[in-house]
Amino acid sequence: MFENILGNEKNKAILEKSIKSNKTSHSYIFWGIEGIGKKLIAKEFAKKILCVEKQENCNCKSCIEFNSNNNPDFQLIESNEGKVKIELIREMQRKVAEKPIISDKKVYIIDNADTMTTEAQNCLLKTLEEPPEYITIILVCANEDNLLSTIKSRCTRMHFDSINTEEIKKYIKQNYPDQEISENIINLSQGSIGKAIKLNENKNIYENIEKILLSMQNKD
Numbered sequence: 001m002f003e004n005i006l007g008n009e010k011n012k013a014i015l016e017k018s019i020k021s022n023k024t025s026h027s028y029i030f031w032g033i034e035g036i037g038k039k040l041i042a043k044e045f046a047k048k049i050l051c052v053e054k055q056e057n058c059n060c061k062s063c064i065e066f067n068s069n070n071n072p073d074f075q076l077i078e079s080n081e082g083k084v085k086i087e088l089i090r091e092m093q094r095k096v097a098e099k100p101i102i103s104d105k106k107v108y109i110i111d112n113a114d115t116m117t118t119e120a121q122n123c124l125l126k127t128l129e130e131p132p133e134y135i136t137i138i139l140v141c142a143n144e145d146n147l148l149s150t151i152k153s154r155c156t157r158m159h160f161d162s163i164n165t166e167e168i169k170k171y172i173k174q175n176y177p178d179q180e181i182s183e184n185i186i187n188l189s190q191g192s193i194g195k196a197i198k199l200n201e202n203k204n205i206y207e208n209i210e211k212i213l214l215s216m217q218n219k220d
Helices: 009-020 038-050 061-067 086-096 118-129 165-175 183-188 193-201 203-217
Strands: 027-031 074-077 106-110 135-141 156-159
Touching: 009 038, 027 038, 038 061, 038 074, 038 106, 038 135, 074 086, 086 106, 086 118, 118 135, 165 183, 165 193, 183 193
Parallel strands: 027 135, 027 156, 074 106, 106 135
Antiparallel strands: none
């Protein structure tokens, strides 16, 4: 189910079991540092919740529409100008009231949920308190502390760990064979594949900074 996504095997096993037993929650919080695959896992989880056949490598109408970003029972809500504002949540609530079209479920992912304004969070709380039986809402964020305690208390919370350095090296070697990545870049990434790739794209800057620092250390 999550074979193409690195790390967090325990969380992936829990989510996969919930799909197989048909015991998914109405709301989740996926939290952990940026660039470790939280949104990728959330999207794959959403796809499986909506899948009609519940099979691997499925080609049901729901999965086909999901892969082409056209599934009417799924929505990814993203921040605008660095914030998830109340207007986005109100629009989501209007759609939540509509019953599923293809599947018997509907899934909404709110990315960077920790950037929701207080007004947006209070608005979302109304849906979390009395969710329709066919709804699953997944909040993806880096800083869980920015969410209201009332929201956290109504969600299944799952912390996602950093990716170990060997897995990061293996991933970059397989997916970016033309790039060489240094140990320093790996260490700076703090277990985030996304951060490692971004740092490596600007490695000349970091290498120059490192040379300056070494030069300063060797001088009085």
